[in-house]
Amino acid sequence: MENYYIAVTYDVCEHNDLVEDMNQYLLNNKTSIEKQVAEFAKQDVAPLVKVYQSVNRDFKDVQLYRDYHFVDYQCKCTE
Numbered sequence: 001m002e003n004y005y006i007a008v009t010y011d012v013c014e015h016n017d018l019v020e021d022m023n024q025y026l027l028n029n030k031t032s033i034e035k036q037v038a039e040f041a042k043q044d045v046a047p048l049v050k051v052y053q054s055v056n057r058d059f060k061d062v063q064l065y066r067d068y069h070f071v072d073y074q075c076k077c078t079e
Helices: 033-044
Strands: 004-013 018-026 048-054 062-069
Touching: 004 033, 018 033, 033 048, 033 062
Parallel strands: none
Antiparallel strands: 004 018, 004 048, 048 062
16 A cells, blocks of 8 residues: 655744744655655745655545654744
8 A cells, every 4th residue: 555645844933933834745755755855844944844644645534644843944033
């Protein structure tokens, strides 16, 4: 059974209690998930990317696969 994966990028600012989803990307099963997620984070300047998996292409029943945190893109504000 093949699994399907979707990545969701998030903008996060702990100082302002902000967690906002930005974009969704379908992942290619033939390429490294970590490499794809790193590219999406860089493109969106997203400190958090959550990857969800599904056994169906329609993604109606998804489970969290893994969270990826990128310190380089974390919010630098102090207020």
